[in-house]
Amino acid sequence: xxxxxxxFNDLPKVVAQLLDKISGLELxxxxxxxxxxxxxxxxxxxxxxxxxxxxxxLKMKKGTMYYHLQNRSIPAxxxxxxxxxxxxxxxxxxxxxxxxxxxxxxxxxxxxLSKRAGKNTxxxxxxxxxxx
Numbered sequence: 001x002x003x004x005x006x007x008f009n010d011l012p013k014v015v016a017q018l019l020d021k022i023s024g025l026e027l028x029x030x031x032x033x034x035x036x037x038x039x040x041x042x043x044x045x046x047x048x049x050x051x052x053x054x055x056x057x058l059k060m061k062k063g064t065m066y067y068h069l070q071n072r073s074i075p076a077x078x079x080x081x082x083x084x085x086x087x088x089x090x091x092x093x094x095x096x097x098x099x100x101x102x103x104x105x106x107x108x109x110x111x112x113l114s115k116r117a118g119k120n121t122x123x124x125x126x127x128x129x130x131x132x
Contacts, residue, residue, distance in 0.1 A: 045088040054085040058094065 006014055049057065054076075055065050068074035075089040104112065 045091070047087045049085045049087060049090075051083050051085070054083075054090060057087065058090060 051062065051065060054060075055062050058065075065074070069076055069083060074085075075093055076083045076085050078084075
């Protein structure tokens with residue numbers, strides 16, 4: 001809508017434009033609301049688990065879990081004698097342990113392995129032994 005002066009004769013046209021804009025906003029709002037309703041919320045991921053459920057979720061042995069708890073490297077809360085884990089915190093913890101953000105492709109993995117294998121060749125070892 002322009003900022004020019006509106007006369008009484010222009011009112012029906014201006015009101016029609018406003019109604020069109022309001023209906024467009026209403027449609028956009030309804031689409032956004034449906035998208036939000038369909039997507040899983042973070043609050044639903046904040047599920048408490050005991051140590052057995054956490055071990056099963058992370059596919060980790062209980063001894064390994066207790067090792068991480070002893071070193072305070074895994075997020076957990078201790079209530080009385082038992083530990084409480086939250087699913088969303090365990091997911092963040094597991095993702096933070098990645099060495100690369102995206103898994104390597106087979107070509108990148110082969111290149112990395114060939115570089116590593118090239119360093120341990122017998123000629124390299126013999127050179128190292130001669131220097132000592």
